[in-house]
Amino acid sequence: MADPLVTLAARLQPAFDAVAGRTGVDPVVRPSDRADAQANGSLALAKELGRPPREVAEAVLAEALKIANLRATLEVAGPGFLNIVVHDDFLADEIAAVSSDERLGVRSATPTRRVVVDYSAPNVAKEMHVGHLRTTVIGDSLVRILEFVGHDVIRENHIGDWGTPFGMLIEHLLDLGETEAAEHLSLGDLDGFYKQARAKFDADDTFKERSRARVVMLQGGDAETLRLWKLLVGLSTKHFNAVYERLGVLLVDDDLMGESAYNELLPQVITRLDALGLLQQSDGADVVFPPGYTNRDGDPLPLIVQKGTGGFNYATSDLACVIDRIERLNADLLLYVVGAPQAQHLSMVFDVARMAGWLAEPAQAVHVAFGSVLGSDRKMLKSRSGEPLKFIDLLDEALVRAEASVAEKNPDLGVEDRLTIARQVGIGAVKYADLSTDRVRDYVFDWDRMLSFDGNTAPYLQYAHARICSIFRRAEIDRTSLRNREPSIVEPQERALALAVLGFDSAVADTLEKYSPHRLCTYLYDLATSFTSFYEHCPVLKADEATRLSRLVMCDVTARVMATGLGLLGIDAPEQM
RNA sequence: GCGCUCGUAGCUCAAUGGAUAGAGCAUUUGACUACGGAUCAAAAGGUUAGGGGUUCGAGUCCCUUCGAGCGCGCCA
Incomplete structure (x- = not known):
């Protein structure tokens, strides 16, 4: 049981093989607007055999007539296509089979793989905004599809929970007092908190010094500092979960795998690269030069894995992720649902991981890149004030608009049903608008179009x-x-x-x-x-x-x-x- | 300067190297005492940015020009 086109391609292959005098000829069965399907394989075969395409098609047709139980009618057409009309009783049989199947005819993947899907990745102490929409929605859909066909899927939400900003954030939290800071953050105003900290950092040298000292304590594992850090992380994940719940995605706390989780591995990344002889010094930093990349001056472009100050950066962290996902999780497919602008960075990380032998066949890493969400002015979608559009505000607006639409079109619904359906329709509209265009392209965000009951919505x-x-x-x-x-x-x-x-x-x-x-x-x-x-x-x-x-x-x-x-x-x- | 991605109907988007490039919106014309008209049927709309090349066959692959967006050493 499967798509009849897949079945027919398999059934027709022996006929093509017979005419070709070899095995493994692709019948090239495709959907057709002239018939149920068409087999285009004769044209390529004609070239190979040095015979006229129609003659080859006729020969394939003659062979195909010998196939028992083909359950389709074939006809040579055009320059040498075989038009295929599937028999009605074949369709009826297949519908019966699909209808009795829990999976509705979708074949299981063979072999199954262990897939890590890296998606969403918001930052602690920062509001989720429209920039997180695509990675979250696309990643979540891929997770669902991969699981449906039987792969072993591990969701990884690589939140930004580590780095120099946490010194100033913790100091700001101390200035406010824990209770007040918690209240402030619980209201969901993460950006306000971050901005206040940032403003103090820029204006106040004493605060700046305290922040730097605090980063050192954090990295040194000071217990009290870690407690305050965890407080910030906890308050932020509460906000993330509120967004995820409203959006209806699978991500939960168990999927959190923040940058901090790789701290132990970071020094190993350097020592292992060094042991392999891949590490080089450049302007005081430890770097690797993967071949094929150049900078503005045409010189080789390095991937910096340890800064001149001795600190690690995101390249180090990304390499640690590869090691962790391959060696600890035993994954053989790594999907990175990350915006297209990061293509070069990820490409360099993957290259270095391959040079180091960490990423080796059959294991594979794929950058699932996507374009930007644009406003009607064809520029990056922003709120009216010019700030990034808050994710939660976007979802709220979807609900309001959908509710108005549902109320207008079906006034008989009770309030409770109306709200439930508005949520399903509004959130569905946002997700579908994001998923229904080729992901590598930018798309224009348009409420009226995505909520329309006509068209591809x-x-x-x-x-x-x-x-x-x-x-x-x-x-x-x-x-x-x-x-x-x-x-x-x-x-x-x-x-x-x-x-x-x-x-x-x-x-x-x-x-x-x-x-x-x-x-x-x-x-x-x-x-x-x-x-x-x-x-x-x-x-x-x-x-x-x-x-x-x-x-x-x-x-x-x-x-x-x-x-x-x-x-x-x-x-x-x-x-x- | 170099690199990556993109350029398809007025608009928003499709089209695993296959025949006459398809949808929706908008426009025009039909079909309603309707299994939910929140619909259906049809018309019109194209030099696939321009130019070369590969191929039996190119929107798709290669080269080039133009245009747009995004990257290009110690932020993540």
Whole structure:
């Protein structure tokens, strides 16, 4: 059981092999607008064999006719394509199989990998802002998809909880008094706290000295300093968790793996690099020169792993992460859901980790890069005052806007339902807007578009799902009784819907191949349009008993794929809206 | 200066090297005592920034020009 296109590619391969006189020919089966699918392999094969493409296609067709149980009709078309029309009873069998499957036809990954997904990464004592939106939403979706196909996934929230700013933050906390500072921070005004500390640091030399001394105490492990530091971290994580809860992501305290967690490893990074002979001195700092990078002057660009002052920096910390994730966690795939501007830094870190042998086949590190969120002026999204837009404010606005929209379109809902649905719709809209475009590109943040019930939006997909649920409320039938039943595929809209449903497996696979959730979004949108077309042309409840049952099967499996697919994006699928 | 990413309909976006580049919004035209019209059907809209090249075939790969964004030694 799988996507019929995948099945057919496998079934057709022997025919291509036979014509080629060798094994392993790719039939190049692709979706087609002329048929259910097309096999393009004959054209490449024609080149290889030095024969006319159509002749090769005819030969493949002749071989394919010998295949028992192909369950599709083939036709040579154009310069040598094989157009494929899947038989209706084959579609019906596959729908029955998918419908009785918990995983809706999505194949398990083989082999499974242990995957570390590094995402979100806010800073202690700083407010989460719109800059954390993409990493959090994209990372969370990838975690859900990887787990769904059976990988062993470890979430790592690499919070910024260490470094020189903590000296001034702790001193500021002492100045305010612990109780008052805790109150201040509990209100969620982390930025105000940080700014006050910063202002004092810049204006007051005595404070500056105290801050520096405090950093030394912190790094030296002074018990009282550590206690104050933990207080700051705890208050900040409370804020992070409030955002995560409202956003609906999987991250919890157990996923926290802050920079401080790698302190023990940092000196080892240096000694191990030194032992390998990779370490060099440059302007007083310890550095590694990975080949292929140059600076402004065209000279080799180093990765600094120990500053001239003896301190470590983020490169050291990132290398320690690689060691920890590979050697302690035994991960063989490291995903870094980090903004595109950090491409060079991460590339250098990965190169150095490879030079040191820490990152070796089959283990692999991937920078899952993403572009910026832009305002309508096509510049980085900011609040009206020009400050970074607070994450929590963004989510609040999503709720307010969604509630107004839901109230307008369904006035009969009770207050409680309305609030619940507004949350599902509003948060879903924000997430979907972020996930539905190719992640490497920047995208323009537009409330009206993302909350629209038309077009490629979360509300449209949720609405398609809610409509199906509405049918079941009227049908008065136990949905589980519809599982493992063969529908009859008659109308073109039924065929189109069946093909769309069966494409879920491939959509998930394509999404993971490039770590691009927008492929799953595109698929779900296509599924939703196929469904609304079916809904429009194929009456369900009014049909005769046999047709009614058949169509209810299609409705049930469509709704489950939609809800599951949205779930993989971290988006809820309400039953009514 | 060097490097990376991007450039597709008026707007916002799709398109694992495959046929005639697809959607949505907006525009125009149809379909309603409606299994939820929060919809559907259709029309119109393109020199894929420009120019070369590779290929049977290029929006996609390579070179180049232009434009935009972001990086380029001790912040993370």
